[in-house]
Amino acid sequence: MLVSIRSHRRTLTAGQLALYVNGILATCGNPKNFFDIDLTKRLRHFQSTDSEFEYALVSLSLCNARKRLAKKRIIHLLNQLRSTTDFHFWADTQAVAVMALSCVGKHEAYAFLENHIYEALKSFKKRQQRNGSFGNVYTTGLIVQALLAAGDDGVGWDFNQAVRYLLSQQEPGGSFGDTLATYFVLPILSCQNYVNLGEVNCTEPIPLNDTVNENFTLLGEPEVNDVNWSKEIEVRYSLWIGDNKEENYSVNLNTSSDTKFLDVMKHSANYNPVYKFELDETSWGPFVYKIAGMANDPAGQRFWILYIENPDTHELHFSENGVGKLYLQNEDHVVFWYKTVLNFI
């Protein structure tokens, strides 16, 4: 990290720097003097972030590091809570914004924050499903942390059911699917949240019982996942380029149900060069940034987005999994669409 900061060999985004600041706080380091560098100053001076999620993350880390948030920033976070966009992961952003504002509320007497946070929590609670989840494992981890950070009274949602859902997602190796999911879920298992990073007791070990919020006790038992047997399946893969599908290509393939969609992409690329793609290997899976010579374009807000078409209604369903985790069923039609994604910016 020090090398990245000092040498500019690899540029950190504001969001990535915010994650480092959180990590430094968690391990009792001082982000204001990290090998003579004040990371909080650098964080504050970032002109823009790549996404609204990163904006909320930066605000949370600044507050955790005891930096006062500018009024403009607080207003921006409040707008994030108020806004109802149909961007699929908006709840993730709102959960981080709730944590940032809960942190501000701890240090400064802004009474009006409470009402806004309360309204956001109400809308989170409505999302909880019977199995305890608030969406997928990532969204559930962040929303439960937000509810804990805001000091919610536990009424109107079921904490234990949420924890049961999270534990049901745990894999034999202990992770919750990948590094990112594990990062979002782990604090909850000791009833903690990211706002607590601003108050880590670095002088003596804290007995676990002292840290537990009285409104919540852990009762979860991990569920045993069903075994899936592999079957031969036929799938269709299409590329749509442009908001009005100005260009499109399709291919049918036979494969087996235990094959990831990424493998289908590789087979297709061997069959026809138009399906050739490039990806970034991240610690939570592959992120495809280029197909058919068209690369993600953050400035123009155009990205490759993954959908699955319902065979009966032909409706497109947004995939909650990346290409490394998407497993297909017989006659599935997967569409990678290069389109404008406005709402998360």
Ligand code: B12
């Ligand atoms: C903003 C965002 C996007 C933006 C990225 C914009 C950009 N500038 O590049 C866009 C809209 C492009 C996007 C796309 C997708 N996303 Co997205 N995204 C997010 C979000 C809301 C914030 C990410 C962020 O800023 N993190 C903070 C910074 C500091 O960390 P970072 O590592 O630098 O962030 C980068 C990666 O997260 C990467 N990224 C974004 N999405 C995905 C998805 C996968 C599978 C991977 C490996 C990487 C990745 O882009 C970020 C910016 O460069 C997260 C929510 C969350 N809870 O994390 C979801 C999230 C990461 N995305 C998710 C998903 C499912 C997708 C899609 C597969 C959705 C789809 N149906 O197409 C696609 C990826 C398809 C592909 N091409 O491979 C999931 C990942 C789940 C998983 N591991 O399987 C998350 C966790 C949301 C969720 N609650 O499920 N996403």
